[in-house]
Amino acid sequence: MSEKISKASITSGVEEDKVETYGDDPALEAKLRRKFDLMILPIVTGIFLLAFIDRANAGNARILGMAKDLDLSGYRFNIAMTGFYCSYIVLEIPANMMCKWLGPKIWLSFLSFGFGIVTMCTAFITSYEGLVVGRVFLGALESGIMPGISFTLSQFYRRHELATRIGFYSSVAPLSGAFGGLLATGLNKVPKWGMVHGWRNIFFFEGLLSIILSVISYTMLPKSPATASGLTPEERSYAAWRIAEESRSHVPQKTSSKHFKMAVFNINVNIMAFACTCTFLTMTSLSIFLPSILNSMGYSPVQSQLMSVPPFAWSAAICLAIAYISDRTKSRGLWLLTIMPFTAAGFLVLILATKPAILYFATFLTLTGSFTCAPMLVAWAVDNTAGSNVRAVSSAYVVSIANLGGIVATWTYLLPDAPRYISGHAINFGAAVVCCVLMTIATIYLRWQNKLKARGHYDYLLQGLNEEEQAALGHNHPSYKYTP
Numbered sequence: 088m089s090e091k092i093s094k095a096s097i098t099s100g101v102e103e104d105k106v107e108t109y110g111d112d113p114a115l116e117a118k119l120r121r122k123f124d125l126m127i128l129p130i131v132t133g134i135f136l137l138a139f140i141d142r143a144n145a146g147n148a149r150i151l152g153m154a155k156d157l158d159l160s161g162y163r164f165n166i167a168m169t170g171f172y173c174s175y176i177v178l179e180i181p182a183n184m185m186c187k188w189l190g191p192k193i194w195l196s197f198l199s200f201g202f203g204i205v206t207m208c209t210a211f212i213t214s215y216e217g218l219v220v221g222r223v224f225l226g227a228l229e230s231g232i233m234p235g236i237s238f239t240l241s242q243f244y245r246r247h248e249l250a251t252r253i254g255f256y257s258s259v260a261p262l263s264g265a266f267g268g269l270l271a272t273g274l275n276k277v278p279k280w281g282m283v284h285g286w287r288n289i290f291f292f293e294g295l296l297s298i299i300l301s302v303i304s305y306t307m308l309p310k311s312p313a314t315a316s317g318l319t320p321e322e323r324s325y326a327a328w329r330i331a332e333e334s335r336s337h338v339p340q341k342t343s344s345k346h347f348k349m350a351v352f353n354i355n356v357n358i359m360a361f362a363c364t365c366t367f368l369t370m371t372s373l374s375i376f377l378p379s380i381l382n383s384m385g386y387s388p389v390q391s392q393l394m395s396v397p398p399f400a401w402s403a404a405i406c407l408a409i410a411y412i413s414d415r416t417k418s419r420g421l422w423l424l425t426i427m428p429f430t431a432a433g434f435l436v437l438i439l440a441t442k443p444a445i446l447y448f449a450t451f452l453t454l455t456g457s458f459t460c461a462p463m464l465v466a467w468a469v470d471n472t473a474g475s476n477v478r479a480v481s482s483a484y485v486v487s488i489a490n491l492g493g494i495v496a497t498w499t500y501l502l503p504d505a506p507r508y509i510s511g512h513a514i515n516f517g518a519a520v521v522c523c524v525l526m527t528i529a530t531i532y533l534r535w536q537n538k539l540k541a542r543g544h545y546d547y548l549l550q551g552l553n554e555e556e557q558a559a560l561g562h563n564h565p566s567y568k569y570t571p
Contacts, residue, residue: 112325119318119326123243126317128255130304131191131236134199136259137297138232139374140267141206141225142171144293145218146375147271148286150388156286157215161502167218168375168497175226176490182231183238183483187475190310191239194231196301201228203297210283210291234483237465241478242330243312246470246570247417250463254410257462261402261454264374268392268399349561350472350480355536355569358529359468360488365522366464368492368499369430369457369515376500376511377450383506384443394447402454409459419467420530420571423460424523430456431519437512453515460522461489470570471533473561492518533571540565 145153149164159167186194202225209221240252274288283291309315312326350356377398381391405426413422433452440446465485472481499511539545545565549557557564 115322115325116329119322119329120244120248122317122322123315123326124252126307126309126315127240127243128252130300130308131195131239132256132259133300134195134304135232135236135256136263136266137199137293137300138202138229139260139263140270140293141202141297142229143263143374144206144267144271144289145222146378147267147392148289150378150382150391151271151275151286151289153286157212157218159215159218162498163215165497165501167215167222169494170219170222171226171229172490172494172497173226174223175230175493176487178227178230179234179487179490180480180483183234183479186231186235186238187479191235192305192308192310195235195239195308196305198228198231198235199297199304200301202232203294203299203301205294206290206297207294209294210287210289231483233462233465234479234486237462237469237482237486238475238479241469241482242475243326245329247414249414249470250410250419250466251414252410253462253466254406254413254459257458258403258406258410260370260374260462261399261406261458264377264399265396265403268378268395272389272392346474346476347480349474349477349563350484353472353481353562355471355529355533356468356481356485357488358525358532359464360485362522362525362529363461363464363468363485363489364492365518365525366427366430366457366460366492367489368496368518369434369453369522370461371493371496372499372511372515373450373453373457375497376508379500379505380437380450380508381447383508384446398450398454401451402458405455406459406462410463413463417570419463419470420526420533423456423463423467423526424530427456427460427519427523427526430454430460431516431523434512434516434519438509438516456519460526464489464526467529467570471562473564473567474559477561530571533569537569537571540568 145164145168149159153159154164157163182194182198189197205221205224205228209218209225212218212221236256237253240249240256244252270293271286271289274292275285277284277288277292279285312330313323315323315326318326377395378388378391381394382388386394409422409426413419416422429452433449433455436449436452437446440449465482468485469478469482472478495514499514500508501511504510543565545563548560548563548565552560561567562569
């Protein structure tokens with residue numbers, strides 16, 4: 088065990104629990120990472136996978152008979168998809184503060200149970216209006232999932248351990264497209280039982296899986312490092328200390344307007360938020376409409392579902408690789424700028440090309456950056472804020488703003504534009520280009536800020552402050568180094 092430096096008490100930044108102060112212990116750090124990886128990652132990854140499947144399964148059901156059965160003519164499907172994001176955006180910040188207050192054990196489990204119930208009930212709707220109501224409720228219950236998981240991981244892992252873990256759970260977003268397409272194809276063939284048949288089976292059984300996972304989540308997820316089961320008392324104390332030490336959050340802090348301002352009026356967080364808006368636009372467009380895009384190339388509904396699997400699987404592999412390299416090199420912007428141009432190139436090819444083989448290849452390009460950049464930008468924002476309160480607001484704020492792109496995405500691919508969907512491809516091409524520009528600005532800005540801090544430009548902020556007030560500066564502290 089590491090050598091104790093003093094008997095002074097600090098807090099974890101997650102709980103009001105008292106722990107000892109320690110020195111760094113690499114062996115214990117590695118042991119804790121392994122335990123948290125087994126304890127937390129499988130659960131949050133499963134929740135995120137099913138949340139994304141439940142969100143995107145309407146795109147699968149649409150071409151398997153839902154559009155005909157619910158009379159989704161004209162813009163009705165797009166309106167229903169927009170309903171999801173209306174409640175999603177409004178409730179994200181309050182939802183993440185609930186996660187901080189109740190802890191992931193209760194809150195994430197409740198949300199998983201809730202969106203499972205809503206998804207299951209969607210199997211029984213008989214009208215367009217019912218679909219709209221269902222999507223609004225689904226958005227409300229999924230609003231806390233992505234920011235909640237990102238915030239939760241930030242309370243168990245150090246800053247430069249985050250991207251790999253966030254990359255791991257977020258890699259299932261494109262996998263949900265692959266798995267969701269296969270699952271939809273299989274469930275669509277389940278024999279009729281009662282009024283549930285065809286596309287209705289997709290919603291019923293996928294909702295049931297979410298409900299089952301919510302029970303497992305409540306049983307296994309810890310509330311905080313300081314209360315995690317499966318750890319010795321000394322390991323729990325060290326686990327809490329290492330997060331508090333890094334974030335400089337050594338004293339109990341109640342959420343206040345100051346924390347909200349530190350997150351929302353933060354240049355870096357806002358750049359990430361608007362870059363994330365652009366990549367959310369591309370990600371959401373592909374997650375909902377890729378089966379329709381493939382269908383418009385001349386493939387049958389079943390072929391379209393199956394052909395969506397390889398591009399989504401490719402995207403998942405890229406997500407895992409970039410997240411791992413990003414943590415190893417302690418760099419974010421460079422690697423994101425390596426892959427996002429491929430997404431822009433993919434949409435440009437979809438605009439210009441006409442041969443099905445080339446168009447299909449272009450879908451691989453579009454998925455190279457979209458699904459990876461979205462969660463990595465959230466991680467990048469959380470990575471560069473300190474203190475659990477500020478991180479909770481920051482992660483929710485970024486995802487909330489980013490989902491404005493989700494609203495736009497639901498209107499990018501319209502029936503009158505079929506089969507080429509030139510307007511939709513053009514909008515997504517523009518979004519990918521803007522995202523690249525914003526990520527370039529963020530990388531340059533953060534490196535510039537680190538140079539200013541190294542030169543002592545912000546040392547004046549410490550004048551006249553006691554130790555507690557200095558710690559409250561969070562990421563504004565002169566010694567806090569940003570991750571570019």
